[in-house]
Structure formats: C-alpha cells, structure tokens
Amino acid sequence: MARMSIAEALRQAIREEMRRDERVFCIGEDIGIEGGFGGAFTVTLGLSDEFGHERILDTPVSETAIAGVAIGAALAGMRPIADVQYGDFLFCMMDQLANQAAKLRYMSGGQVSVPLVMRAPVGATARGAQHAQSLEAFFCHIPGLKVVAPATAYDAKGLLKSAVRDDNPVIVFEHKLLYGSKGPRSERGALSPIGEVPEEEYLVPIGQGIVRREGKDVTIVAKLLMMYRALAAADILAEQGIEAEVIDPRTLVPLDKELILASVRKTGRLVIAEEDNLTGGWAAEIAAIVADEAFIWLDAPIKRVSAPDVPPPFAPLLEREYVPNEEKIVAAVLSLF
Amino acid sequence: MTQADTSLSPGTEAAELPDPERLLHMYRTMVLIRRHEERVNELYLQGKIPSTLHLYIGQEAVATGVCANLRPDDTVLSTHRPHGHALAKGMEPRKLIAELFARATGCCRAKGGSMHVGDVSVGMLPAIAIVGANVPIAAGVALAAKMQKTDRVAVCFFGDGAANEGAWHEGLNVAAIWDLPVIFVCENNLYAASTPVSLAFKIENIADRAAGYGMPGVVVDGNDVLAVYRASRQAIERARRGGGPTLIECKTYRLCGHSRSDPRTYRSREEEAEWQKRDPIPRFRQWLLAEQRFTAEQLDKVDQEVEETIEEAIAIASSSPEPQVAELYTGVFKDLS
Ligand SMILES: Cc1ncc(C[n+]2csc(CCOP(=O)(O)OP(=O)(O)O)c2C)c(N)n1
C-alpha cells in the first residue's frame, strides 16, 4: 500500500492507463506546459515528461474545442481524457457534451460510441459564483452520460481507470478541497485526505456504492466533500446515541440504488447531503427513488441537506453558510426522531 | 534599477495629446492601480484577503489610456483581472478594497469578490470571470446604446486567451455586421495563465482577426499610455459617430504572476527583465519630466496622494463590517428580497 492524495492517485491512474493503452491521451488548458501547473490542480503535473506534448495536449482557452476534439477523437478510435480547470466551464462546452457526446451512440442506432472521459473540479473555495458550482445534477439528468464522483484516493484511481476503459462518455467530478494539490496550487482550508492505494493494479467498477460507516438508526447518503461532513456528523450523532449509516454512492449514473434501498430498509430514515443547489437537484432524485421504492420502510420524512437556491457567494462567511456542514446534517437527522 | 525606456508614443502630434490636466490624471490613475495591486498582494500574502487575486501590474497603461477617453455613461466590461479597469473607470478604491476584504461595504456587498468587482454608477459592469463571455455581452450593451439612439459606447477588455473562445468570435461578428458602438481591447500579455501565445495562435497579431469580421484592427504598444490613448480615442470617436466596432490589440506583459502565489516557472527571468525595462509607469513619468510637462515635485505629490488614498481605503475596509449571514439568501431576483 502507498499513501497518497487524490491528485496523486488521479495522476497515477492516468499514467498507468497511458502506458497500457497508447490510444489514451490528455487534452486541456495548461495541463502540460513546461514549468506550468499541471492543470489547475496539479493532476497532470510531470506527465508530459514521460508522454510528450502530443499525448499531453495543451489547448488554447477553448472549451468547445476541448470537448469537441475529444469527442471526434473518441469517435475515431482514441481514448481522450479531457479536463476543465473549474467545473463551471463545463457550461461553455455544454452543447458538445449534452447534444453530441451523450446522444451520438443512441441516435446513430448504435453505430458509434464515444469513449470519452471528462474531468471537472467542483466545490466552493471562496472564488465567487463562477468558480464554485457543484454541477452533478445537470449531468445526471442527461441520458447517455455516466457520472462518477470519487471522494478517496483509492476510488479516484480505480474509478478513473474504469472510466478510461468504459466505451461511453464518463464525467468525473472531483472536489477542489479533496485533491491535496501541493505548493502554489494548494488550497486554503482544504481537507486533502490522504488514502491508501494498493501497489498492484485494481479497478473500482462504475456503478458500485460503498458503505463508509455502518449504523442502524438513519441512512445518510453523501458524496465528495459532503461524504466527509456526513462522517463527522455521524461521530456527533453517535455521542447522542444515534447510529448513522453513511453511504458514498461513488458513481451517480448508473446509481447503486440497491445499496441505498437496503440501508433504508434497515434504518427507516434517510438524509441526503449535497453541495448542489436544492431545487431539481441530485438529492431530490435520491429522495424520489426511495419514496417510490421503499416508502413502506420509512419511519420519517426524507430530508435533503443541500446548498440553498442562491448562486455561490464570495465572502467566506456567506460561503460557510452556503455549503452544508456537519451541524446542518446533524440537525436534519435529529428532526427525524 | 534598469533604465526605463522613455521613447513614448513616437509620431504623436502635439494636438493629439491630452491636455495637462488629463495627463496628470492619467499618471495618477496608473500609480493608483500599481499601488493598489502591490498593497492588496501584500495583504493577500499575509492572509488578510481571502480567495485569489489576478493582478494588473504591468498593464496599467492599457486601462488608463482607454478609459481616459470615456465618459461616465460609457460602459466597461472586464475580466477575471479587473482591478485596473475598475479604478481607471473611476471606481472608488474604498469600494474595491472592501470587496476584496469581503466586507458588507464592498462594491458587490461581498457577494462578488475580486473576479467580479464592478460599480454600475461609474459605468463599470461587474466583471465576468468566464474567459470570453464578456465579448458578446459587450456587443449587447452596444446594441442597446444604438437602439436607444445615444452616442454611448461599450469597451470590452479581454486577454489574448479570450480570443480563442467561441464566444469571442460570435461577439465580434455581430458587432461588425450591426455596426455596434463597441471597442474590443485585447490585452495581449503573451500568456493565458501558463500558456504562451506561441502555442495558442498561428498568427503574429490577434488584431489581424479583425479583417475576418470586417472591422478595423489596430496594434499598439500597450506599455505606451499615449499610444493606447490615441488609438482608443480614434476608435471611440468612430464608434460614437456610428462607424462601428474596432479591435485594438495592446501588446503588453504582466509584471507579476497569473494569480495568487504563481512561481512563474513557465517563463524566463530574462524575458521578465526585458519587459521590466518597458514598465509603463516609469516610462510615462520620464516622458512627462523630459517634455517638461510637470516637475518631479508635482509627480511626487501625486504619488503621495495616491499612497494616502490607498492606505485610507485599506483602513476603512479592514474596519468595515462583514455581511450579515442572512444576506446569503437575498438578492437572487430583483422583485423578491
Ligand atoms: C471559460 C474559461 N476557461 C478557463 C478559465 C480559467 N482561466 C482563468 S484566467 C485564464 C487565462 C486567461 O488568459 P487571458 O485571456 O490571456 O487573460 P490574462 O489572464 O492573461 O489577463 C484561464 C484559462 C476561465 N476563467 N474561463
């Protein structure tokens, strides 16, 4: 076992997949420039030394081109790993992702496929409304896209490798406060979990969630940064005699629905925590599934702990109110008893 | 100390030069921007300012030369690097600095932050941090001026990087076909984050793209405030008369990192030293002295006044209140509080 940050685990995954399969290449802004940053969060740092600038392909500031070129290359037999510096810029390439990548296979009657990986950092870090959004729900809503959201180094590496090998477009959401980027690209107030990663090759299959903590009284479903806040909430709840089960779905599409339903059948209570905005959000979808398929097992209403329906604010004080925390998760759980 | 280049604005006719009062105001604006940026950078590094900062050090002649031709009712659209544009358009330093400090008295009530500063009362729209997104919006502001039969103009500042966004091309084209009163000011500082223009363009001058849309394209020394003044004056007068848009490319250099603690390892210290010699502020100062427009004492007095203005603004900002938490939930829509 090696201990590493999520940024390092992602870098290892890319390195291994590029060594294994020469069709794999990276494309994005500032990812391979000599003396540069290795992308906004250092994930591709040093990779151009080994793979050269043809396979660590630096683009101009042109998001439509990044996505479009990646789609075209994928259609024609390559395996691109594209990235945006902040997830918010996915909106700049939305036509390519939503109308093209997601639909080409279906509308061609299965003639073509788009084995594309699109990496995007999400989460609020005091940069204001255009560098902070959690966009998972937008992409879960589009049939034809797979969506993963790894919260640990182990999952980051294993899921990214699976995404590269998947024959479909896969959006990988990564959280800025979890990367553990170092040096000038480190982030104030980051959580930066260090995790164990096996020396030997492994994959984390797309579509499998995981129970992060077992409990019998309430189920808390949470991903990315909120998974850590849910674990912190579970600690607080344990002191009050409530045993919370924390589920990290890891993949959002396709969702490991059975894991969540089984947990709810056991606990009878469900809280979903997310950094996404409330209305029409990801948590709403989880709540709908459970209401639909496990209603009779519920002893209490389902609670969502989401960011409010406002854009991410700049002031750190307002941002602390905006991003759900363990106190809000605890309060939501207590309201069910 | 390197010797400053005093060969300012060759070929300028005396009649084309600003009057003494305006010359002094331009000098003051450049020093104000420089001192502002130096001081907020210090405060940032001391941890007193949150988030990140994109500083304008080295590019002061561009915002100053352009805005010296604008009226309060003209509109400026800006970028992730907006402090210089805001100050040159007449925003009060205290409102700007309070925003960076995330105080309730900030120009955007601490909801915007460094990348979104603006004050519509002086014609500075809140800055837009999505690279290239301000270009079609500027065309829209100009369209309104035209529809309303005024002679107002819009000025859109952006970097070399923005010229490779799809939005940039769409914005320029509609401005051209509809003869809109907008001036596109490209601050070509040779890098988009770490990416040198040599990797992002096949052409020497970004202004050459103007021909493709049917508008004049002008290249100026962006470190020569009088050259910028003259070129933008022509373009602005043309736009006011209904002559349509102009693309002005100002060749310049940021004498600082891209953002926060950028070690600038993607460019050489020799290149930086070359540009340091062309620092627009000593250049202008020495021109003013050599031409006997002002005495050293007069200019030193301006420096001193700027120093006091900035320190006073910092003192006010740091003692101003933070926003109330309840502010998070207000202001999403105009009709609802
Ligand atoms: C659409 C979009 N893509 C990427 C970024 C990230 N980003 C911020 S500044 C920057 C470089 C912009 O370069 P340029 O336009 O030359 O402006 P400069 O920073 O040199 O002033 C990039 C890529 C962004 N803010 N928006």
Ligand SMILES: [Mg+2]
């Ligand atoms: Mg630039």
